[in-house]
Every structure is written in structure tokens, then in C-alpha cells.
Amino acid sequence: MLSLKDSDLLKQQAYINGEWQAALSGKTMPVINPANGEILAYVPDMRAAETQQAIDAAAAALPLWKKKTAKERSVLLRRWFDLIVDAKDDLAMLMTAEQGKPLTEAAGEVLYGASFVEWYAEEGKRVYGDLIPSHAADKRIMVSREPVGVVAAITPWNFPNAMITRKCAPALAAGCTMVLKPAEDTPLSALALMVLAERAGIPKGVINVITTTQPAEVGSVFTASKEVRKLSFTGSTAVGKQLMKQCADTVKKVSMELGGNAPLIVFDDADLDKAVQGAIISKFRNAGQTCVCANRVLVQAGVYDAFIEKFSVAVQALSVGHGLQGVFDQGPLINQAAVNKVSELLEDAVSKGARLVCGGNPHELGGTFFEPTVIADVVPEMRVSREEIFGPIAPVYRFETEAEAIAMANDTEYGLAAYFYANDLGRVWRVSEGLEYGMVAVNEGVLSTEVAPFGGVKESGIGREGSRYGIDEYLEMKYTLIGGI
Ligand code: NAD
Numbered sequence: 001m002l003s004l005k006d007s008d009l010l011k012q013q014a015y016i017n018g019e020w021q022a023a024l025s026g027k028t029m030p031v032i033n034p035a036n037g038e039i040l041a042y043v044p045d046m047r048a049a050e051t052q053q054a055i056d057a058a059a060a061a062l063p064l065w066k067k068k069t070a071k072e073r074s075v076l077l078r079r080w081f082d083l084i085v086d087a088k089d090d091l092a093m094l095m096t097a098e099q100g101k102p103l104t105e106a107a108g109e110v111l112y113g114a115s116f117v118e119w120y121a122e123e124g125k126r127v128y129g130d131l132i133p134s135h136a137a138d139k140r141i142m143v144s145r146e147p148v149g150v151v152a153a154i155t156p157w158n159f160p161n162a163m164i165t166r167k168c169a170p171a172l173a174a175g176c177t178m179v180l181k182p183a184e185d186t187p188l189s190a191l192a193l194m195v196l197a198e199r200a201g202i203p204k205g206v207i208n209v210i211t212t213t214q215p216a217e218v219g220s221v222f223t224a225s226k227e228v229r230k231l232s233f234t235g236s237t238a239v240g241k242q243l244m245k246q247c248a249d250t251v252k253k254v255s256m257e258l259g260g261n262a263p264l265i266v267f268d269d270a271d272l273d274k275a276v277q278g279a280i281i282s283k284f285r286n287a288g289q290t291c292v293c294a295n296r297v298l299v300q301a302g303v304y305d306a307f308i309e310k311f312s313v314a315v316q317a318l319s320v321g322h323g324l325q326g327v328f329d330q331g332p333l334i335n336q337a338a339v340n341k342v343s344e345l346l347e348d349a350v351s352k353g354a355r356l357v358c359g360g361n362p363h364e365l366g367g368t369f370f371e372p373t374v375i376a377d378v379v380p381e382m383r384v385s386r387e388e389i390f391g392p393i394a395p396v397y398r399f400e401t402e403a404e405a406i407a408m409a410n411d412t413e414y415g416l417a418a419y420f421y422a423n424d425l426g427r428v429w430r431v432s433e434g435l436e437y438g439m440v441a442v443n444e445g446v447l448s449t450e451v452a453p454f455g456g457v458k459e460s461g462i463g464r465e466g467s468r469y470g471i472d473e474y475l476e477m478k479y480t481l482i483g484g485i
Contacts, residue, residue, distance in 0.1 A: 002040065002097055004090040011191035014044045014211045017057035018204025024049055029213045031188055034100040034332045034368050035322040043187045043211040051179070051221040054208035058150045058177040059227045061205030066147045066175035070125045073173055077121035080200035084114040084165075084193070091161060091192055096323040098186045099160050100331040100368075101286050103323045113162035115450040116169040116466065123471050124173030140482040145475040147175030148253055149229035152222035154181050154215070154243070156235045157334055158289045160189035163257075166454070166465045167232045168193075168207060174474035176230070179208045181218050183235075185334055187211040223247050230474065233257070234291075236388075237414070237459050255463035255473045257291070257455060259388045260416030263409035264294035264445075265431070267402070268302040270421035271443070276310045278445030279394065282419055284318060284372055285446070287330050288392040289338070291460075292417035292439070292448065295389055296378070297396045298405050304398045308376050312358045315394065318372045320363050332368040333391055339368050342391035349375055349382040349395065359392070380411065388414075402427060406434040415458035419445060438464075 004010060012028075013020035022028075023044035030039045044050075065073070084091065092106035101109070132141040151171045155163040164180060171178050182190035187209075194209050212218050222228050223246035233243050234257040247254050264282055266275045282294040299307045321328035333339050339362060350356060359373030370392055378384060378395040385395070399405045409418055418437040422428055432440050438456040441447040448454060453464035463473050 002093060004093060006087060006090050009087060009090050009094065009192040009195055010041060010188065011195055012041050012043055014046055014050070015191065015194040015198075015209045016050065016054045017208065018198065021050070023047070029184065029211070031098050033097050034334055035324070037367065040097050041188060043191065045214075046210050046212045046218070047214060048217055048221045051210050051218045054179040054210050055150060055152070055221070055225050055227050057205040057208055058179050061177045061203060062150060065177050065203065065206050068175070070127065070173075073175065074121045074124050076200055076202050077117055077124070077169060077173060080197050080202065081114050081117040081121060083196040083200055084110065084117060087192070087196060091189065093324065094188050094192055095160050095186070096331070098188045099157060100334060101323060102328050102331050104327065105286060106323065109159055109162050112448065112450070113165040116162070116165040119450045119466070120169035120173035120471060123170070123468055126468070127174065127471065127475060138483060138485045140485055142480040142482065144478050144480065146478050148474050148476050149176060150227050151176045151178045151230045151232060151474065152181075152225075152228045153178055153232045154219060154222070154235060155183060155190070157183035157185040158286060158291070160186035161193065163234045164190055164193060166470075167234075170465070170471040171232070171474045172202070172206065174471050176474050177206045179210060179222070179228070181210050181212065181215065181222075184211070184213055184215065219243060220246065223252070224250065226250055229253060230255070232473065240461065253473075255465070256461040257463070257465060258459065258461040259414060260291045260293070260456065260460050261295045261386070261388060261412040261414040262292055262417045262419065263296045263298055265405050265409060265420035266297070266299045266303060266307055267405070267420065267422040267427065268300045269423045269427070270303070271423065272303060272307055272310060274443060275307065275421035276314050278419060278421060278443070279311060280314050280318070280445070282445035283394045284315070284330055284392055287333055287370070289334065289390050293389070294394070294419060296385060297394055298399050298408055299396055300405070301398055301400050308357060308374070308396055311394070311396070312374050315372045315374050316358050320365065320369055320372070330372060330392060333370055334368070336368060338391060339370055342370055342389065342393060345384050345387065345389055346373065346375070346393055349378060349384050352379070352382050354378050354382060354395065380408070386412065402431065406431060410434075410436045413459040414456065416456035416460035417441065417447060
């Protein structure tokens, strides 16, 4: 069992209208530790009826919440931020237990998640409007921004805390109320955040959480609802497309943070040691289970062999283990299906001529642990080139020219994050501008921060999270014409 300093943070009920509730059917679902298969807790398995209750609660809470001053909302968010930071160790432990990432990574995510709450506690006070020079002397044109209304949010398991705060903080700061459905693998982090939101004094109904084994059923209630005016989704592109179609009938606003196929390009003029370091952090963070993970490592011919040599040494030095039992670089994958997918992708690549440089097998720890793996001589015909790997496999490609690298990098329907290592100033500009991605990191392997706009182009999504732009996703513009002046 988990020994938390504050045992109330381990909640086994969902949170609707300020009440901790079981499913109407009494059914529950287990939450499993991917590192050892242990059942950590049971949470309610809710369906359409409870989803509708939560939407009704959010709709009922909306008028009072949006009438609060920005400062009043800010004070509550700031309190929530402080409580999250104070509970950092427990929240990290819960996250490692249900998701598997190493404890230091989990603690990092808790602080990253909290940073959105702090940021939007401030940003909510700066939702300004405009007075537009009028077209007529006796009229005035005003533009104000109002909360969209009730927001539904659906989040994935790979960042069980930060993907939630990245949506809730701007929504609440803007004056919206919410219903959240966290991923079925990682509901405990979401529920713990609600315990802290309640303690912070966020009023009942303003934020509600449904847990379920039936995401499609709950999602359909969200998308069909006329009260829900916005859907904010983070997850796979396939589910995002489906939800966008479902949202068409009620013409909802949507934000979509979807999959990626990030290139990490190493040019001849790069600092190779920095490039290796960047590739390690970008590829192997969270065992390769992030949307911005380097999915393809493209290396220029002049440094190809040297890079592979240094990279494989660094990869073989990565430690693998159970995040609650020591300090490790990599934890387990989320479930057996993830291991199967990684194994299939690897088999496909090797059968088509990829060279296995290191790793390549389920880890001797068993369960869902997988060895950090490098494959070389990868080509676009292999499945790893087209699909999100979402696991600890780094495929390395060779290229000759800058133009070829840009073309290879852009040869995907995704457009979330891209990374490249180069020192030539002209090249830095040319390549940055040539990459069809929402985010580009130059000589860096991690780019997520609350102060910058996170999001993708092409089939990686619509909208941005974080930064001063993120709150716009939860605001509607209103034009008021005042005549007779
Ligand atoms: P997923 O799409 O299977 O699930 C995401 C969420 O959607 C979960 O809560 C799930 O229960 C729910 N869901 C699944 N089917 C649904 C349906 N029919 N209707 C409504 N909800 C449904 O994705 P996943 O495997 O949980 O997460 C990994 C994916 O998320 C990857 O593609 C990754 O790139 C993406 N992701 C993107 C970002 C980003 O910011 N762009 C961040 C993290 C993860």
C-alpha cells in the first residue's frame, strides 16, 4: 500500500457538485500499478447519468463563478497552487504508483502542472478588451471577452497531473466551469487534485470529475450536450478526430492536443555531446511515452557513425526500475498493450532492414518494463517512421543535405514538436522556418513550460495551451455597439 503523508489524497470516489460520489450502479474499476500489477485502489465506474449530473452541476455553478471578479477567482487559484506545491511529494508518489514514471519525473510533473495554476491565477486578471475607433461619430465600438461557458475536458494517462491543470487553470481563470474525465489508467492524480481544489475553496460545481471505464459513452454525453460549449481534448489523433465530428452537431468550440511524430535532427555542425544529451531526454523521458518525444532521430552523414556510437553508450547507461523503489531513469510502460505495440514496431523495422544497435527486448524485470533501444539505418517505409512509437525505441535515420532533412522531418501528417542541433546561424533560421511544426527547439531537448504556447499544426491539433494565449481558448469575443452618443 502507498504510505502518503496525507492519506486523504488517495480518493476512491468521483467528485460531482462538491460531493464525493460512488457510481449510481455501485460499480467500480481498479487502478493498477504498471510496475508490479498491484491494485492500488478502486474508483467509480460512472456512465451517462452521472456525466449528465456533472454537466448540470457545472451549468448551475456557472452564473456565480463567471460573476466573480477576476481577482476573486485568482485568489482561489493561487490557494490551489500553494496546496498542490505543498502536497508535491504525495502527488508524485500517487502518480508514480498509477503511471509508472520515476519519482523525480513525477515530482517534476507536479511542479510543472502547478505552474499552470499559478500562471493563470495571474493571467485571468489580464483579460482585456478593446475600444475600436468608430466608423461613425455618434457610435462607440467595444470588444469584451467573456467565458465560453461549461467546458468538458478529456485527458490522457501519460501526464496525469499537468494535462489536467493545463486545461482547468485557464478555464477557471476565464470564468468557465468544467467537467473533467481523466484517463481510466490514471484517475488518482485527478481526484487528488480535486481534494486540493475543494480545500482551496473552489465552489461546488465549478469543477467536477467523472471516472469511467467507458470513455466513448461519457464522451458522447459531453459532445451531445447543448450546455457544454467547449471540448478540450488531449489524446490520440484518432480519438480527437472522432470527437471533433461529434462536436459538429452542437457547433462546439474545440481544443485538440493530439499525437506527434517529432523529428530530432542532428546536423554536421552540431555539438554532438549536447545532441546526445538532448536526444536522451527527449526520447526516453517518461519511457518514450510523451506526445513531444523524439520519434525519429535524423543524423547528417558526416556525424552519423559518431553520433550512433555516443548515443548508444548513453542509452545503455540508462537505469530501468520501479519508481517507488529507487532512483531510476526509466519506469515501466503503461500496460501490456503498449509493450506489444513497441515489440511489433521493432519487429517490423528489423524485418525491413533496420540494424539493432542496443536493447530490443522486454526488460529482465518482466511485467511491462522494456529495454531502452536504439535502431539504426531506419527508412521511411518502416512503421516507426509513420506511427507514434510511445515507447523507449529511438530510430536513427541518415541524411545528406539540409533540404533533405527538412523534407524528411515534414513528411508526416503530424506537426507538434521538432528539435534540431546545429550551430550555423543561417542554418538555425532556415531550418526553424522550414519545419512545419507548432513548436521547434534548437539545441534543446525539452521545450514544455507554462510561459510558452504548447500545441501543434496539421493533425497534431487545434489551439494552444499555456502562455498568455492559452486563456483565449476559454473566452468568446463580444462586440458591443453603443449608439446615440
Ligand atoms: P487516447 O486518445 O486513447 O485517450 C485519451 C483520452 O481519451 C483518455 O481519457 C481516454 O479515456 C479518452 N477516450 C478514448 N476514447 C474515447 C472516445 N471514443 N470518446 C471520448 N473519450 C475517449 O490516448 P492515450 O493513449 O490515453 O494518450 C496518448 C495519446 O495522447 C498520444 O497520441 C499522445 O501523443 C497524446 N498526447 C498529446 C498531448 C499534446 O499535448 N498534444 C499530450 C499528451 C498526450
